[in-house]
Amino acid sequence: xxxxxxxxxxxxxxxxxxxPGMDDGDALRxxxxxxxxxxxxxxxxxxxxxxxxMSYGTCPSAVTMAGHILGATERVRVGTAVSVLSSWHPVALxxxxxxxxxxxxxxxxxxxxxxxxxxxxxxxGTGLDRYEHGFPExxxxxxGALTDGRAAGTGERFRFREVAVVPRARSRPxxxxxxxxxxxxxxxxxxxxxxxxxxGLDVDDARRAAFTRHYAARAGxxxxxxxxxxxAAVGHVADSTAGAVAExxxxxxxxxxxxxxxxxxVDDRPRRPRDPVDYAEHxxxxxxxxxxxxxxxxxVDTFAATGVRQxxxxxxxxxxxxxxxxxxxxxxAEVLPRVRAxxx
Numbered sequence: 001x002x003x004x005x006x007x008x009x010x011x012x013x014x015x016x017x018x019x020p021g022m023d024d025g026d027a028l029r030x031x032x033x034x035x036x037x038x039x040x041x042x043x044x045x046x047x048x049x050x051x052x053x054m055s056y057g058t059c060p061s062a063v064t065m066a067g068h069i070l071g072a073t074e075r076v077r078v079g080t081a082v083s084v085l086s087s088w089h090p091v092a093l094x095x096x097x098x099x100x101x102x103x104x105x106x107x108x109x110x111x112x113x114x115x116x117x118x119x120x121x122x123x124x125g126t127g128l129d130r131y132e133h134g135f136p137e138x139x140x141x142x143x144g145a146l147t148d149g150r151a152a153g154t155g156e157r158f159r160f161r162e163v164a165v166v167p168r169a170r171s172r173p174x175x176x177x178x179x180x181x182x183x184x185x186x187x188x189x190x191x192x193x194x195x196x197x198x199x200g201l202d203v204d205d206a207r208r209a210a211f212t213r214h215y216a217a218r219a220g221x222x223x224x225x226x227x228x229x230x231x232a233a234v235g236h237v238a239d240s241t242a243g244a245v246a247e248x249x250x251x252x253x254x255x256x257x258x259x260x261x262x263x264x265x266v267d268d269r270p271r272r273p274r275d276p277v278d279y280a281e282h283x284x285x286x287x288x289x290x291x292x293x294x295x296x297x298x299x300v301d302t303f304a305a306t307g308v309r310q311x312x313x314x315x316x317x318x319x320x321x322x323x324x325x326x327x328x329x330x331x332x333a334e335v336l337p338r339v340r341a342x343x344x
Contacts (some may be wrong), residue, residue, distance in 0.1 A: 001273070007343040011045025012038040012299045012328060013081060013232050013312035016058035016065075018321030019134075028065075034192075035069045038315075038327050039076045041168050041332025046073075046082050047081040047111070047312040054262025056255075063168070068082045070104040079109030081198060081232065081312065082167045082180045083115060086115045086131040087124045090138045098169040111198050111230075113180030114138065119264040121220045128266055130157065136189055139179070143193065146174035178230055186210060192205070192220035196228040204286040205305045212307035228309060230275045231302065234287040235313025237323075237330045241290030248289055252280035252316045255337045288313070292334040299339045305309035 009219070009325055014034055016176060018027040027048070035046045048065045051057035059065045062080035070078050114135045115121075121128055130138070137155040145165045145278035147152035152162035169175050179190040181197040190197050199208050199213060216222045236246035265271050289297035292305040302311060315327050 007309070007311040008109055008340065009041050009044040010299075010332055010339065011047055011076075011079075011310065012085065012235075013047045013049070013314040014059075015049040015051070015060040015314070015316060017259070017316045017319065018055040018058050020258070022319070024058045026059055027187045030316065030324055031059070031065075032069065032072075033321070034315060034324050034328055035076075035078075036072060038332070039073045041329050042336055043076060043111075043328075043332060045077045045310070047079045047232075049081055050083055051262075052084075052087070052118075053123070053264070054259060055222035056259030059099070064280075066108060067100055067103070069268075069300070070100060070107060070214050073099065077109055078104070079176075079178070080111045082111040082113035084120065085112045085118045085135060085142070087126055088138075090142035091145050091151045091163075094142050094151065097146060097175055097274065098165060101169045101171050101175040102167050106175070109176040109178065110298070111178045111180065112142070114186060116263065117269065119266050121266045124137070124145060124192045129295040135186070139182075139189070139193065141167055143174065143177065145149055146177070149177050176228070176326050178228070179209060182213065186335040187215055188204060188218050191215045194219070199308070200231065200235065201232045201283065201287075205302055208302070208306040216307075229307065230310040230312060231306065231308045232312050232314060232320050233299075234283045234289055234317055234333075235295065235315055235331055236317050236327055237287045237292055237295050237335060239291065241294050242289045245284045245324075248284050248317050249280060250330070251284065251320075253277050256280060283317075286336070292330075292338075295331070295335045296342075299335070300342050302344065303339075 014031040014032040016027045023091040038046050049057045052060050052064035062083050066078045097110045103182040115287045117131055121131055134157045138155055146169050149165050149168040153160035176333050178198045181187040181190055236244050236248055288298040316324050
């Protein structure tokens with residue numbers, strides 16, 4: 001969903017990233033302060049990641065963090081990117097969504113995803129089957145509870161008598177829901193349900209464009225206006241492109257190395273972690289990391305080339321609180337107005 005005043009939307013994407021030398025409180029406070037800074041800087045949205053049992057992200061409940069930020073802001077929309085549906089009961093997540101929708105006056109967006117085959121499934125008792133086969137059933141139960149204000153478990157994995165969802169969501173027909181898509185199967189599920197896609201940090205513009213074309217074809221609407229897809233990107237601005245890239249080359253691997261190692265499979269399937277240095281180089285190469293002119297150009301190119309109309313910028317890449325807040329302010333002052341002006 002785009003604001004009628006803006007043909008594109010720009011938000012920040014916060015993980016509560018814990019860099020070496022930070023404790024959990026440092027990471028969470030930096031993310032919280034960055035969210036408030038984003039509203040002051042003119043961003044449209046704040047998006048919050050959810051991770052369990054790892055330093056890659058210190059927020060285990062994106063809906064809880066969203067409630068905290070919604071209570072401290074007045075204008076920005078706040079969304080989850082994403083709440084891991086394989087680890088949640090879908091009706092419990094619908095209740096939380098309806099509660100935030102009511103209390104925020106309709107400023108909450110729920111992003112959901114399958115997650116991965118990680119140890120979360122063991123700890124929370126939801127199991128590998130929910131991850132591998134249960135996402136469509138859980139998604140449909142969630143959507144029904146939000147839309148109808150009632151829920152009944154009649155499927156293979158959820159069986160319970162009909163209940164009323166209280167409170168009922170304020171927004172009609174339901175609060176906005178987006179789906180993280182990393183595979184053709186999830187993309188087609190989102191298209192079949194008419195739900196926008198959320199595309200991750202590792203996806204470049206060529207793959208984003210391929211995803212949006214596939215989605216449009218699956219939905220039977222080639223060439224139609226895009227339905228609010230969202231793309232994640234690293235956003236980091238400095239006086240020079242060389243300076244911005246140097247900052248992230250030095251900082252990102254220090255976070256990515258221990259962070260990505262925290263993904264522990266629930267079973268004995270082999271896993272080859274990403275190389276943190278190579279991944280940092282990839283992110284700097286494909287995203288708005290550089291001087292303001294380069295950041296503007298890359299964002300304009302993304303919007304023009306992909307059919308995506310919302311981008312959320314991961315702004316914590318340097319790992320230092322003051323620099324994160326400066327980055328948010330500079331993106332708001334030097335980049336956002338120029339991108340919006342380009343699209344009228």
